[in-house]
Amino acid sequence: MSVKENFTGMIQRANESFIRDNVYMVGRTTLARALKNVDAQYQEKIFRNMSEDGAAELKKLMAGMENISAEEIEAAQREIVSMAQGYV
Secondary structure, eight states, X not given: OOHHHHXXXXXXHSOHHHHHHHGGGSOHHHHHHHHTTSOXXXXXXXXXXXXXXXXXXXXXXXXXXXXXXHHHHHHHHHHHHHHHHTTO
């Protein structure tokens, strides 16, 4: 299973309460990198469990990441999956 599949699977399985309680434990830049190449449905699940301002800030940060490498995205996804495994 790829890093991206692990990451999106984690988002899919996570309930909204878990996301709301833990999304701010991840650094904004890490979260923006991790969400950069995933389908909109996964991004939206994260955004709707953040404050309106927080989601807007994250979207703006993601929009500014045009030249991010696949390795940086995978590293961020791996970091978040690893972090989440400690809470489940």
